[in-house]
Amino acid sequence: MDAAFFTKMLSDKSVLDLRKLGYKFPKADIKEFTELLKNGFYHSLPLKDFSGQDLVYLSNITQVNLSAAKVLLTPQNSTQLYGVKAMAEEIISTFTIEQVDFTRDSVRKILSGLAPTDESESRIFGMKKGLEFISDPANQITEESIYHLYEMTIGAYLPEEDRLLPGHFYRHDSVYVVGAKVEHTGLPWQALPERMGELVAFIYEDSEIDDLLKAALIHFYMAFLHPYFDGNGRMARLMHLWYLVQQGYSSALFVPLSEYINKSCKGYYNAYTLVEENAAISGMVDATPFLVYFIENVYHKLNGALPTTQTTAAFQEALSHGQVTEKEKSLWEFVLSAYGDTEFSTKQLEKDFGNAAYATIRSFALKFEKLGLLKSTRYGNRVKYAVRVC
Incomplete structure (x- = not known):
C-alpha cells in the first residue's frame, strides 16, 4: 500500500470503524491496512482475545489530557x-x-x-x-x-x-x-x-x-x-x-x-x-x-467536576488564619462530600448533617459566602447555596 494513501486512511475520522473506512476507500485492501497497523502502529497488550492473540490499541489517537x-x-x-x-x-x-x-x-x-x-x-x-x-x-x-x-x-x-x-x-x-x-x-x-x-x-x-x-x-x-x-x-x-x-x-x-x-x-x-x-x-x-x-x-x-484549586486554597488560608471553627470545618467537608457543585438550602443542610443547630448552619452559610467559598441564589423567598467553583 502506498505510504501517502496509508497515511490518508490512518488520519481519516472513520479509522475507528473499518466497515465505514472500507466504504470511504473502496480501492483499499482493509486487511492490508490492518496488517500495516499491526506491524508499526498498534500497541500490543499482555491481554489475550479468545483465540490467544494480544489485544491492541492505537496509542496515537488515545491521548488523555x-x-x-x-x-x-x-x-x-x-x-x-x-x-x-x-x-x-x-x-x-x-x-x-x-x-x-x-x-x-x-x-x-x-x-x-x-x-x-x-x-x-x-x-x-x-x-x-x-x-x-x-x-x-x-x-x-x-x-x-x-x-x-x-x-x-x-x-x-x-x-x-x-x-x-x-x-x-x-x-x-x-x-x-x-x-x-x-x-x-x-x-x-x-x-x-x-x-x-x-x-x-x-x-x-x-x-x-x-x-x-x-x-x-x-x-x-x-x-x-x-x-x-x-x-x-x-x-x-x-x-x-x-x-x-x-x-x-x-x-x-x-x-x-x-x-x-x-x-x-x-x-x-x-x-x-x-x-x-x-x-x-x-x-x-x-x-x-x-x-x-x-x-x-x-x-x-471532568473539568469543573470538583472545586477549583482557588476554592480549596481559599479554605486552607481561612483555616490557617483561625477563621474557621472545627464545626465549620466539618460542615464544609460535609457540603463538599454530600452536595458537590449542586445547590442546597440551610434547612436541607441542617437535616442532612444532623449534628448542628439551625443557627449554626445559618451562620456557617453566611460566613462562607463572605469568605468566597459559597455562593447564594435567591428563588423568591428562598435562598440556596452552592460551592463556588470559579
Whole structure:
C-alpha cells in the first residue's frame, strides 16, 4: 500500500470503524491496512482475545489530557474516603445503565445509614458496601478480592441460577450478551481463571501506559471476558474505579464516572459493538473505539467536576488564619462530600448533617459566602447555596 494513501486512511475520522473506512476507500485492501497497523502502529497488550492473540490499541489517537488526571489527583478537603454525593450518583447511574430496579429515595435512605427493607434496597446496600470496599487503599486487587467484591456487591442478590458455584471465582457455563441479536459471547468459562490471572498481572505490571488509559483498558477487558452470568458491567466500572484508587487518584471517589457514562450510554455500548465488528474484519481485537469513547465522553468532561484549586486554597488560608471553627470545618467537608457543585438550602443542610443547630448552619452559610467559598441564589423567598467553583 502506498505510504501517502496509508497515511490518508490512518488520519481519516472513520479509522475507528473499518466497515465505514472500507466504504470511504473502496480501492483499499482493509486487511492490508490492518496488517500495516499491526506491524508499526498498534500497541500490543499482555491481554489475550479468545483465540490467544494480544489485544491492541492505537496509542496515537488515545491521548488523555493532563487536565483529567489533575482533576482526579486533586486532594479533597474531606475526612471521608468517598464523597456521599458521588456515591449516590455512582449507584443511581450504574443501576440505570444496567436497568436494575431502584428509587432515588431508597438510595438516599441506604446511604443515610438505614437498613434495607426489600430486595431493591438490599442491592443498593450491596453496591454501597462494594464502593466502600474499593475506597480503602488497603484492599489490594487480587483474584480473591475481586471475587469478594463481586459476592458482596452483586452475587449475593442474584437468583440461584445466576450465582457462582461454591469454590468458583467465575461462571461455570456459557454466557451471551443479547440485544436485537447476539452481540457478544463471553469467553469460554474454562479459560476464565487463566485470563483473569493475566488481567491481575497486567494491573500490577509496570508499563508506559497512562494510568487513566490503563483503567479504561481494565474496564473494557472485564466486560469483554464477561466472567459472570450477571453484573459484568457493574463489575467493570467498579474495577475501573478500584484501579484509580490503588494508583492514588483519590478524587475519583468524588466524581461519579458512571454518571458520565449514563449520559452517553448509547455511545458506551456502540463502542463495544464497534470493537466486535472491527474484529470480524481484521481478525484482531482493537480496543481503540472504547478508549476513544471513554476519553471523549468521560475523562475530558471532568473539568469543573470538583472545586477549583482557588476554592480549596481559599479554605486552607481561612483555616490557617483561625477563621474557621472545627464545626465549620466539618460542615464544609460535609457540603463538599454530600452536595458537590449542586445547590442546597440551610434547612436541607441542617437535616442532612444532623449534628448542628439551625443557627449554626445559618451562620456557617453566611460566613462562607463572605469568605468566597459559597455562593447564594435567591428563588423568591428562598435562598440556596452552592460551592463556588470559579
